[in-house]
Amino acid sequence: MKSKPDEYGKYGTYGGKFAPEVLMSALEELEAVFNSFYNDESFTEELDNLLRTYAGRPTSLYFAKNLSEMSGARIYLKREDLVHGGAHKLNNTLGQCLLAKRMVKKRIIAETGAGQHGVATAMAAAVLGLECEIYMGTEDIERQKLNVFRMELLGAKVNPVDSGSKTLKDAINESMRDWVTNVENTYYLIGSVVGPHPYPLIVREFQRVIGKETKEQVLETEGRLPDTIIACVGGGSNAMGIFYDFLEDKEVELIGVEAAGKGLETGEHGASICAGTEGVLHGMYSKLLQDEDGQIKQSYSFAAGLDYPGVGPELAYLADSGRVRMNSVTDEETLRAFELLSRKEGIIPALESAHAIHFAIEEAKAAKEQKNSLIVVNLSGRGDKDIFVVEGVLGDK
Amino acid sequence: MSLENKFKELEKKNEKALIGFITAGYPTAEETSKIADALTKGGVDILELGLPFSDPIADGITIQRASESSLNAGMNPDLYFNVAAGIKGVEKVCLTYYNLVLQRGLEQFVNDCESAEIKGLIVPDLPVEESKPLLKICKGYETNLIFLIAPTTTEKRMAKILDVASGFIYVVSLLGVTGAREKLSDTIRPLIGGIKEMELSRDKHVPLAVGFGISKREHVRTVCEVADGAIVGSAFIRIVEEGLGSEENMLREVETFAKSLKKETKIV
Secondary structure, eight states: OOOOOOTTSEETTEEOOOOOHHHHHHHHHHHHHHHHHHTOHHHHHHHHHHIIIIIOOSOOEEEOHHHHHHHSSEEEEEEGGGSTTSBTHHHHHHHHHHHHHHTTOOEEEEEESSSHHHHHHHHHHHHTTOEEEEEEEHHHHHHTHHHHHHHHHTTOEEEEEOSTTSSHHHHHHHHHHHHHHHTTTEEEOOOSSOSSTTHHHHHHHHHTHHHHHHHHHHHHHHSSOOSEEEEEOSSSHHHHHHHGGGTTOTTSEEEEEEEEETOGGGTOSOOHHHHOEEEEETTEEEEEOBOTTSOBOOOOOSSGGGOOSOOOHHHHHHHHHTSEEEEEEEHHHHHHHHHHHHHHHSOOBOHHHHHHHHHHHHHHHHTTTSTTOEEEEEEOBBSGGGHHHHHHHHHHO | OOHHHHHHHHHHTTBOEEEEEEETTSSOHHHHHHHHHHHHHTTOSEEEEEOOOSOOTTOOHHHHHHHHHHHHTTOOHHHHHHHHHHOOSSEEEEEOOHHHHHHHOHHHHHHHHHHTTEEEEEOTTOOGGGOHHHHHHHHTSSOEEEEEEOTTOOHHHHHHHHHHOOSOEEEEOSSSOSOOOSSOOTTHHHHHHHHHHHHHHHTOOOOEEEESSOOSHHHHHHHHHHSSEEEEOHHHHHHHHHGGGSHHHHHHHHHHHHHHHHHTTBOO
16 A cells, blocks of 8 residues: 555645645656656665765664563664764755755755754755755754754754744744745755655655665564554654555554643644644645644644644555554653663663654553564654753753 | 726726735734725725734745734634625735635635625635635635736646636735835746736736735836736735834825825826
8 A cells, every 4th residue: 555646746635735836836846856866876876875875874773672671572773863963864865955956956945843854954965065054943942952053063054933833833934935035046955754745755755765774674683574663753754764665564563653742632742643633734735733713733742853733644644544553652751761761772762762662662561462572663863962851851850 | 896897997997906915903803994994095906805824934024923913812714704894995805825714614715705795815825736626616606716826837837827817816026925125026027928928828818916025106116017906915014013103193104105006006
């Protein structure tokens, strides 16, 4: 059941191109360029080479022995935290910056929430000699000062966004406004599987490397496919990246974990699929957090990368179809998993990824009777960026 | 009167249309009606009344601020249609983003437009490819779905848009978001020329109104030399925003400014 968008960029009813007229021809051009280069040997060679020698791929599939012993399943971690920059984000930014170069667009703009996509964009732009400007909500700038400094060191200009909720959603709005204005010389590098078609497709394709490697690695070490693959879901790029090459392997259960924040019942969360409704935001038809009039609600999660009131359309489609099972995990549960992984495995996970870790442990416990249950968790990023957030939360206790 | 008839009526008087945009509920729902009256007295032919959305990606800072303030003051679609229905003596069109139309239900939204005597609906994030469902519903009502054409619109897309356009075409004068600009974009003439040529070859004439960045008398004059109307939004909202010390002063300034712009739409 591989999901392929139709000619309008739709996955079932989700997706599409709900963009201002000014951008429509740029989106058409992007789609054409992507289609021609993605199958072009010199393009894939250049990208593969960068992924290998610059980003540090393939990342390892690590058997988390201590976590496994504790929980009763065999738990593997796909170590995207080891990608240069500290998260899976660079897989996509290298791919898209190469596209931008082929399109002769010298200026790259991007939005960022936690700052990981901003950093990864700044890195890719620096190494490929492109100008780079990043839009970031002032609330996120406050939460993720370290990443702001990193972006600036990497030569990017960080533009603070003070409108709306001052987070990722507003950074996307502002990036789209910039793109509308500078579409002729600027490439808008979206960081997740969201936005108007063809972005959800492009980002998923550049992140698919995670799932491809995982499949090879797990077959090599275990001689079989995993029972379950678990990934956290904000916009959904690390989840789509690891899920996609397993979609047709029906025996592999795919689980996405959204941010339940302070609890779904409080309304303060980022769980667009678990608790949202259908609508249009940022150029796509998807599941959103919104009020009954259609005004977008503020999302909440202490993991900035999951603090987004929408989700990728393909993931919304796969969740509806039942192929991907969606769940949510609160801040508090996440914090326990964050500490646990740090102490048991010596890995400080990104708060985003710690959502998936928590759910994996729960799954492992639930599957205790079935011996040798095999779980792969996408450890999408490392937690260095989060230590001050965690310090703040722990300090409050 | 239908929008196309409005343009015809103006043409007979050797005039082009002055289209004024304001955000409903900014600064309050009551003041919206008064500002609309001031615009009408000032000679605005078509009033574009914005129903604010939380995430207006096509709008610049002036309309963003007005939208946010209006929503904070409690504007919502029910209230919007009440306010709109109360505004008389001017042709009205609604500008909003697609999600608000979608959540109310396409049919309900268009039905509410018609009940409030709103003659057109502009949805800047609904390109022609995605417009079929709404277009189908609009056909059963007197409300036209207004499409936008931008400097980056390819000929192929322009043809698709002309096929379904009615009321008027909103010609985006520049690459960018809404907001007052010092200079008028020089892409307008060739862009209008291109659309007219295609209209001629297809023997279909939908009036062309130019918006985005039009804020001065000379802008309106230049636009009206080539197009059928000029759309002014942020420049009016700025006056409302400034407030000018009292509501009375603000309303007087809105009317005076509208009058000064309206003069420029008359062909001498």
